[in-house]
Amino acid sequence: MLRTAFVAARDRQRLGEIVAVLIGYGVNKVVERLGLVHVARFARRKAPRVDVARLSQPQRVRRAIEALGPTFIKLGQILASRADLLTPEWTDELAKLHSQVSPIPWEKIRPQLEADLGGPPAEIFAEFDTTPIASASIAQVYRARLHSGEDVIVKVLRPGLRKIIEADLRLLAHATRIVVAEWPEFGRYQPQEQMRHLAGGLYGELDLVNEARNCELIAAIFSDRDDIVIPKIHWDWTSERLLVQEFIAGIPPNEPARLDAAGIDKVLLAQKGTDAFLQMALIEGVFHADPHPGNMLAMTGNRIGFIDFGIVGRLSERRRTQLLMLIASMVKEDADGLMAVLLDWTGASNPDLTKLEASSQAFITRHAGAPLNFGVLITDFMTMARENDLAMPTDLAILFKGLVTADGVMRQLDPAFDLFAAAGPTVKSRLTAQFSIRGLRRKVEAVGAGLFGAASELPTLIHLMLVRLKQGRVTVEIEVKGIDKLTRGIERAAARVAVALIVAAFATQLAPRFMDLGTPAFVTVGIGVLTLGIGWLVLLGRNK
Template sequence: MLKMMMVTARDRARLTEITTVLLRYGLQDLVRLLGLTRLVNRFPGRDETLEKQTMPARLRQALEALGPTFVKLGQILATRTDLLDPSWTDELEKLHSNADILPWGRLEKQILNDLGDRPENVFAQFDPQPIAAASMAQVYRARLHSGEQVVVKVLRPGLEKTLRADLRLLTFLAEAIEEQSETLARYHPRRMVLALATALNHELDLTQEASNCEQIARNFAGQPQIKIPKIYWQWTSPRLMVQEFLPGMSPENPAQLASEGLDGKILAREGAKAFMQMVLEHRLYHADPHPGNVMALEDNRVAFIDFGMVGRLSERRRNQLLLMLDALSRRRSDGIVNALIEWGGDETIDVTRFELAAQNFLDKQGAKPMILGKALADLLSVVREFQLSLPTDLTLLFKALITADGVLHRLDPAFDIVATLRPLLRNVLLHRYRPLASRRRALALGAQLLDAGEDLPQTLRLLLCRLKQGKLRADLEINNITLLSRALERAAVTLAIAIVTAAFALGITPWLMASSLRILGVPVFPLLGLMACVAGIFLLALRLRR
């Protein structure tokens, strides 16, 4: 309660606004769960058209109305296909839609400050009408004095203060959800808010996106079929980024691509190879490869743009993923089961039933070439059925793979990504187990063992010395041992009181029974003894029950 009062005192206006929006879109259950009903004096009016809409659609509209922080939260929720049903994630995917355009006057002063001069002086040509607008930024076309066509990405003004306040409130709400609902605690809301804070901190600094873009460009150096836009660092700052304009086409319309002389099959093959290279070789990949961020260029080249959301894999996670993808391509259920149990971390799962579900999943894919996006979606439904919660880095990757596979099948409906994936899997596995790589791992392991070996003699001498002196002590930490200690203490005190009371009772009973004191002819002390006995039995039964 005190924490609630502190939060509402600091950000009461924003919290009230959030509550009002949730109620307006018919999310009363969520408001009640969070304990926010007392923040509004009256129920806000609700559009009658909302009654005909699904709950996921109303949630999506409420997140859009609440602004960039909640839009980004919805986009993160859209990646949690291991936790949420497709009816929710499919609706939340629509949060990628364009936002309202801010007029030039709202941005002009900020752009001038970030460029250090007026745009018409920095660029040979600058169009103040944006070509795209998102919840965090707007994008403009321009041309440098040297003739290169560029795009200028500008953060919306005043974002940071609102985002920081929203993150404070979401942290509080996530804690409230975990404390008040065991069902929703399974979704790990605090972890989601932490992931949201990380993503927003990156997006509030456009130099992070520029660095991601430049690193991926270096990874594809020497591969002319893959194009990554160039960054112009002399005009790039945390709130503004200038990068190369790529005159490409979206893969959404294969017929239009064909009319321009582009081959969908070649584009699908090159795009798949590039994306899987990012994941399996570079371990730095585009985490949002929807059709607006993947482009087809002349000569059947593939371009990737907008690196505001990227994923990173540790070497260990990449190796786990390799084994799982290899098992998937070979249709081996045991490899899939082992990977999912390790990722889910649930030791109580019924392995036999889980193995049967994995085999049913493979049978469901049929004998035809496996569609990776559909296979992963079916696999995640198995994860939801067994209530496993996958690590955040994997859910982001799986969502990116499903999105990329959808783009590839628009380009070539018959595309078999698993067939394209097998040679790459083989090469990466061979590279991992080649003699030089194995020698490096052996040397690293040897160094760790050598360090431990140097400490071993001293540790053994100390252990033997303590044994001789009888001073060997072990500190054990057992969950809930404090509660057990208190329970034993209470039991001992109860037993002691019972024994002492019984001793006194046995000692004074003969004297009391011999007393002649009576009231209305009834012996007083025997009556009191009977009442005390009944009360004692009742109290003892009550304590035993507790």
């Protein structure tokens, strides 16, 4: 149980505040299950008086989360995107969470801002508006102008926030350990993985230098494009609690009247936005994790401005390949390919394959022949995962959230927008690069490097094994008659299996799957491998 005896003294006050909010919003079961009844006796007096009789359980939890502040809001937003873990009644309610809060008065912000700037704002800037243009749970944003004449925004971390968030994370980590130990049935919800994701995201947002670096990382991706605008960072005044960057004037995509008045080509802008997002995610492996309308701005000349890089997602090469395979499976209505990618992602060791196969086929049938709405498609896909007790990796959950958000923004610009159709050129280009002669050579070199590394470690491993055997005074002698004959038989069988698998892979999966995507080099390699493989199998069959 989460007894205060095991909670650091510095966190007990915060624990009391959390329990008081949970009681006030009628979330008593959480208090009871974590063994906090003894804390509740003292916290009840400070509990907010809220009429929750008419609220559902998800509504009570959502309102309690908003009252608990940024740590819990961020956790709720993470869970809102996890349709593979939670039912729609929960994800729909948690999706209503917002981080917009009442601004902190200027007099409370000013001392911290002056300390970080090294002087009063009136001396550092030619102009500074003390009325914030945005106020969120993490930071407040102000408009200013440099003496050089450049318009900038000044983002200031809310004072005292780090102390509260660090206490929340310690308490949540402690609660997570209890949940894992006491209630194994909650393991499917990946509590420890959710905590790592939460802590990583929050610590990243608490350091505005991290956001500035993310901004420059994304800017480097589009350094050769004038139609994608990323704000310039002013490092002279940027620090952990302060970010000063170029002000980008633009129109949010959800304001059609302003877009029309500015002569913006909304269809063209939707295509450009999709191309930019897919370039980040599929090619570079780093992407804006929250491309909502406030963070993607339509600019004159049909340009797009991206702002707010507090959180970026990252995808490994392997993940990007898996995503390409998923898109290909969906477009080609390939239920088997869909199931294979899902199993690969989740790492499930003992799923009900019959049920999963039926679910995959039903998914394909539901969406076959209809316009592909990406938001609906991904939500349905994650629901299928939940119904088969499969949980998605965190990095993919972040990507899916970003893709669904981007898809929604593009549909506001172009109601007929089809993300899959827009993704076609990028996917084709990526597949061509992966399965070209150069791409295959890189994969072979990577495998060779791995084998060389393993071989180079072999002497050390043998030495360690011998030392341990000597220390334990253990002598083991094994004699197997006919071992040479057995070894040759195993090697021959392994060769047959390996060649057969390669031939089968090229013959039944890869070649037909990508032939229509324009990869002539890969098809040529495939035909060559098929010919050599079949010939080798015939020779192996004769030399029994």
